[in-house]
Amino acid sequence: MNVLSKEKESYPVVEKYKRFLLLERGLSKNTIEAYMTDLAKLIAFIQEQNIPVKEITTDTLEAFLAQLYDEQISPRSIARIISGVKSFFRFLVLDEYLEDDPSELLDSPQIGMKLPIVLTLEEIDRILSVIDVSTSEGTRNYAIIETLYSCGLRISELTHLRFSDLYFDEGFIRVQGKGSKQRLVPISETAITRINDYLPYRRQLNVQKGQEDFVFLSARGKAISRITVFYYIKQYAEAVGLQKKISPHVFRHSFATHLLERGANIRAIQEMLGHEKITTTEIYTHIDRTFLRQEIIEHHPRNKRN
Structure with a gap:
């Protein structure tokens, strides 16, 4: 199921965020799609829990991250998802949709530095x-x-x-x-x-x-x-x-x-x-x-x- 196609009706603020990424931040289509794909994981989680966006707390997000770990998603991917989630909630505060940012205290997993492959x-x-x-x-x-x-x-x-x-x-x-x-x-x-x-x-x-x-x-x-x-x-x-x-x-x-x-x-x-x-x-x-x-x-x- 395409979660984001369903949330257009239930979560119009997500579509507003998408427009913000395009018009205000000027991100490329591929970058925006990556943001929305990661955000879709959070939307799917709160839909299953029947939690409105305005009622998401830090505890909600901690439970969401625990599910990602249970699914054995790599630390690097989790760190990227956290970054996207933080961006989303910063927008909600900026847009005055929320007063406080529940993602502020989220910590990204430690990632060992991986050196890129280089040719001689x-x-x-x-x-x-x-x-x-x-x-x-x-x-x-x-x-x-x-x-x-x-x-x-x-x-x-x-x-x-x-x-x-x-x-x-x-x-x-x-x-x-x-x-x-x-x-x-x-x-x-x-x-x-x-x-x-x-x-x-x-x-x-x-x-x-x-x-x-x-x-x-x-x-x-x-x-x-x-x-x-x-x-x-x-x-x-x-x-x-x-x-x-x-x-x-x-x-x-x-x-x-x-x-x-x-x-x-x-x-x-x-x-x-x-x-x-x-x-x-x-x-x-x-x-x-x-x-x-x-x-x-x-x-x-x-x-x-x-």
Whole structure:
């Protein structure tokens, strides 16, 4: 059962919250859907308990979280759900629907820091080496991977990249990030060359109406999907025997890590990645320290083995 379709009638305040996320906070459709999916779990719980939104207490929310733990939902997912629930109740107080916030005292579970998967330059080169650039598909895919890595893009940012966002003469592209926020990102000469190599093949496609401005297209002339990009990256990784579990996002992680390893300022990396908080970018300082320790242990004279 789709809980949210039922609550439109019973809980109109939830629909009001959804409009708030879209119009006031300017969040993307995918982000809003994630918020609403998590909130639907709470709505389902209070429906079962026959509790109106205005009568939700901290005890109600503690019982809700206990149910999530009983369902063996991971601590990371529970932390995300708590964050969404807190956002919802902050809105209710702001909207004067509630006087007090029952979620204020909720604690998120402790989550061990999980370092993202990162590729070495050699591994990236190996992946690129198996792409057949004599084909239109291969030329496009090479340009896609080079752009993902060169600019540190999210997959949604790449699939929505438009010709009107390209400023090759200046060496930049304009990126539509989360919450419809725009940023300018430097693009390498290599990525520019690979995109230009792809354009003659792209011009041969029967481009669908409304898709003319998208840079990367499927064989059917529509903006390429994230699933298609994921599929090809997985195929190339398997072709070179790469054991790491990779996705398009791994190239973004690799981009940030390689910049940091080579001395780039973390604030500049934050700006390029489009992170709102520096703490999000700081995950890469942990990767950098891990890399530094490995380098020292490997090359320290006291650790040399005869």
